Amino acid sequence: MTPSLLPTPTHPGPFGHKQRKNFFFPEGFTQFNHGSYGTFPRAVQDNMMKWHNQAEENPDRWVRLDLRPALTQVRSQLASFMNCDKNELALVQNTTVGVNTVLRSLDFQPGDCILQLSTGYVSVDKTVHYICDSHKNVQIVEVPITMPLSDHEIVYQVEKAVQQHLAKNDSSRIRIAMIDWISSVPAVVHPIKALTDMLKSYNILVFIDGAHAIGQVPVDLSYINPDFFITNCHKWLLSVRGSAVLYVPKKYQSGIHPTAIQGDYKTGGFELEFSWNGTMDYSTMLSVEGALEFRKQYGEEAIMHYTHRLAVEGGQLMADILGTNVLTPYEHQVGSMVNVRLPIKDVNHPKIATPDYLIKHLLDKYNLFAPSYLHGGYFWTRVSSQIYLELKDFERLGNVWKEVIAELNSETDRGYDDGTSQ
């Protein structure tokens, strides 16, 4: 399909507000933060309930006979989607579980180091810290990253850190690197192929945190060829919360075990060890089938093109309203999430020392939410584009933020009694 025929913000086609009826949004509520917890269409919930009810009709038959083939079918569908082998995939609840699965399985030795970027996700960072706490002499090599950076600069910063570590010549070694495909806050699409190739050239294992990847950018695992990869289907693929997929190439499988060991340990192999996580409701994982079906109506290209263009144009529109700028000048570093600078006069204003004030204010007064965060000395907000949004939604959000920040700034101008100066 030629790009000009794909839906855009000016020609949304099947997307925009007409999609709202396919979802669960109450009247007056607009979802600007799809990136955090995702949401899903009714059709996907129906699919989830189909699986849920099938289990209840005969729980023994379901668990003992029908569940594994159903999960295998989902893995096959995801394998086609991501260009890999279904036997290299395991369904898990979320990225946090996927990261813990790999990191807590690896047999870290004294002198091993784990490389991560300062922009990595907090749960991943904490898991890495846990590994260091629970092993002898395992250290973190952190690459300080302040966006905006070009793709080239990102690769350069990481490679520089690797070389600096090598130059220490102290018999320690960087064993594994945790790399975001699309970071959380700020949300930036990283040059993932270049990073992976570069790190592997130094014999460093590459674990791609693709929490935000599937459904937002094309994922071709054969092409990227990471050592490990995790992605949440319940973010951008539109499945129900609690559905993620972990990629472990065959050569590593014998060393990777679930966070919860069960009856197939050492007797079943990777597939069986990961096919059953104990008694739970598997319908959220199986809802991936419904999500893929829903998306097929429109095609991945159409969905990703629309959400990407909307993020770019919507972000710019908001920046114009706020009199600020978007974080990255490189459009290809924007997936479906855009970071817009907030014109806050005092970044040390006590009300924004924690997220609570803004969360409450946005939800209670305006019935919407977009996360805000400090990066590189400025405050930003991250806005998620989606097929149920249009350009005028971004315009409204821009005006809401304008009002919220104006109020904060007026307090700064008047002088405030902080009592809690940093």
Add this chain to the structure above:
Amino acid sequence: MTHTKDLPTPANPGPFGHAQRKNFLFPEGYTQFNHGSFGTFPKSVQDAMIEWHQRAERNPDLWMRRDLYSSLKQLRTDLGDFLNCSADELALVTNTTQGANTIIRSLDFQPGDRILQFSTGYVSVDKTVEYVCDTLDDVKIVQVPVTYPISDEDLLKKVEETVEAHRQLKDGSRIRLAIVDWISSVPSILHPVHKLVDYLQGEGILVFVDGAHSIGQVPVDLTALHPDFYITNAHKWLFSVRGSAVLYVAKRHQAKIHPTSITGDYKKGFDAEFAWSGTQDYSSLMSISDALKFRKQYGEDAIINYTHRLAVEGGAAIAKILGTNTLTPDDHQVANMVNIRLPIHDFDHPTLKENPNYIMDLMFDKFNVFTPAFKHDGKWWTRVSAQIYLELSDFVRLGNIWKEVCDDLNALVLTNSRQ
């Protein structure tokens, strides 16, 4: 508290028995005899689950960032009341397997530590212990061999003998942790868990009670039991949706216990670490509150008394039909699950050896019922779960089904045997 004689029984089911079927999701012609494996839940609990699910969707940020925490906290408070412990000693997890891994993989086992377990323990727990022994230096298992039937006193004696035998080794090792079933899986036996906890703690051993089958099947008072750790599945006998379990960690141990998946709240304390398991659908956990509501209509006494009496009387009825016996002669060792010997003459029946799924397939396809068959002490048994939606007539029907299955199996051997 009502006298036992006023509570529902198999002869006088009151609100229970087939009258309950309409409250559940069973299709016509299907009877659930294996509640113990995966549980099931009333329609009202499913409706509530869907409502929790929709609520999250109406405003995911409001739910995930704000209301979820207070809802889960309220749930732990309600469970604290139910289990007679403090809410801040409880964590909500997906299932017993996850709870067991949380404890066993958090404890910092040192070389020379030993883990005591029973031969009748659950396979996933066994495997978790095996994993720990594989990945740590000189951590080994000390096993208590158990064959039923055995009285509570004799079981306790066996444990004492095992501990004493280990002490006699005088090899510098120490039993650090003991894992004890409250109600084992197969065979399903109600253990003298209070006495076991007292004895083992008296020996300086940490006790992890695997109560997968306890909540909703027996009264649980964690203050009276005072284990070091305890796990139970709400989705088994409490009627919540699958993927809802409760982990108890005594305050004195909380600092060293971390979730199987570390999150952003690592090192912020037990409460914060376990309050959030990453993005998932929390409606299964929230359904616990609706399960408690459903049960409150009848009262725990009524439910537990009916299901227990039905298991005992139903088990006896099946044993009579089969011409065999139940595994344990002691009523107090049966809760809601009863083990009945199957009159399969050839323990090493070739059909069962060739096709381990033979009985299961037969039961699904021909009779549309299922109870697990298992081997214990050189004999075949089946485990039947009593529930409020069952009556004595169901047990009689099941007994006759098993008679047919066993008669056919026994006939198969005769025709296939070579002289």
